[in-house]
Amino acid sequence: RSNAEKFDFQAEVSRLMDIIINSLYSNKDIFLRELISNASDALDKIRFLSLTNKEILGEGDNTKLEILIKLDKEKKILSIRDRGIGMTKEDLIKNLGTIAKSGTSAFVEKMQTGGDLNLIGQFGVGFYSVYLVADYVEVISKHNDDKQYVWESKADGSFAISEDSWNEPLGRGTEIRLHLRDEAKEYLEEDKLKELVKKYSGFINFPIYLWASKEVDVEVPSDEEESGDEEETSESSSEDETEEEGAEKKPKTKTVKETTYDWEVLNDMKAIWLRNPKEVTDEEYSKFYHSLVKDYNDEKPLAWSHFTAEGDVEFKALLFVPPKAPQDLYESYYNTQKSNLKLYVRRVFISDEFDDLLPKYLSFLRGLVDSDTLPLNVSREMLQQHSSLKTIKKKLIRKALDMIRRIADEDPDEFSNKDKTETEKASENDEKKGQYARFWNEFGKSIKLGIIEDAHNRNRLAKLLRFESTKSEGKLASLDQYIARMKPGQKDIFYITGTSKEQLEKSPFLERLTKKDYEVIFFTDPVDEYLMQYLMDYEDKKFQNVSKEGLKLGKDSKLKELKESFKELTDWWKNALSSENVDSVKISNRLDNTPCVVVTSKYGWSANMEKIMQSQTL
């Protein structure tokens, strides 16, 4: 084309495209879901803008927020069109090739170590999956602020952009034209496309149409009529003739099948969160979760909560606990603000980067909130300030913690289920077995961070805490379980901190306690040191670090006597070490075999904390 400008793909994007083109990945279907998801995003964007500016939608067909799929079997072209926001020339250059997103290199790296291509959408590079099935792709786009442009590439390291003077004007939006490879001919079958839209895009909130063929009966003039030979007409039609007297000149017709085309809608668009929870199946929730997080494997979310909040602030919400924590969940913990919830206002998508719908420690949850109370026609910034957000947040936290507690309640392995009869346990869903340990493994740290950060819900969160102890026998125990096992007369909850259970089991601090059959909690995560600065008590029991000063194990009448008789030694020792090194040297009853230990003062940092502070890890 004479007016085409050529651009090189950014290096990482080029590598990504090579990987996709040469991939032996068998599930090529995913490209369609990625294109529909992009179309849906583009429609969300224009709809959001139209809330504050009605004119932006234009008129006629432009106002229809829809996705249109068309096939050209002869030319082997599959096209997906939306009436979304469209892309300006600059958008096309930036979004489709020259600016690598942060996820690009991460995804390339993943793919080189045998990662799953199915996750492409999560890394923000879903568009390029088109090259799984096409060797030449055109993107025609019209944005309100610019002319219509065509982006095109054969994935040979470069793409071209031209002002579009030959295609039909789009009005507004984007059409992606895939020139399918020979091996990908199946995507020219209507049935295949219908199946894929059902499978992957069932939760898209805009209508998806297919230009679909239909066999219809049509009346055509019969050959007999054309020849004018009326003698050869069949019995039945001569009967007709007798009925309509004088209609001899009426042309004779016959019924034949003819293929016609029309737009056929492929999805039902009823938002799942608007449905009655009783009527939504587990499988539907699971599928919705996968489409929400763009992770299409078979792993079910660990739990979900679907509810309607009523009162001053009305909203519907659907929350999920993912089956796994993302790798970087805690790496980026202090840098990320955004929660992972999508915000809708009266079914209209507003944002998926809305700050402060959930506290940071619950940012691992996924899901959405659809509010009836928030105003529609204000900017995102104004919404962010809205007073009802506080109430929404508060209710979401409560529901989220309830949902997490329910994982434990329904898990037959959990202590809270101890008092159930064996038959009750057996009748419980086997799928729930071990689920809380799984949750704890993935997200336990979030609960601990919650105890640190959320004073208001501290007790509720402490209930969710799990740990190993001198009596847990390799399993996880809860504070309620600890309390149930406390010895008569025991006042405090004993714990010890360190780098590993193995190391702690050998600790001299435990000698006496285990001998006397007291249970001691092992806290071995660096965050536990911080945690225990905030978690002072639980159910009126105080926490006592057994490596710190102040451990009381009941009365020992001999102690006073011993203190007296060893006073000379302790005084000498204290002097020898000087006050820079120790606060005091004392006789104590906390040891059994070990002759002496270094103990931290009540308000000082434990030895473990000193180590953590030196290495500065959390």
Ligand code: ADP
């Ligand atoms: P993601 O959707 O995660 O941002 P993609 O690789 O799927 O990543 O798309 C890249 C970008 O290209 C999108 O962020 C968007 O800006 C733009 N884009 C893709 N498809 C469309 C479309 N149909 N309409 C408007 N913009 C689009």
Ligand code: MG
């Ligand atoms: Mg996308």
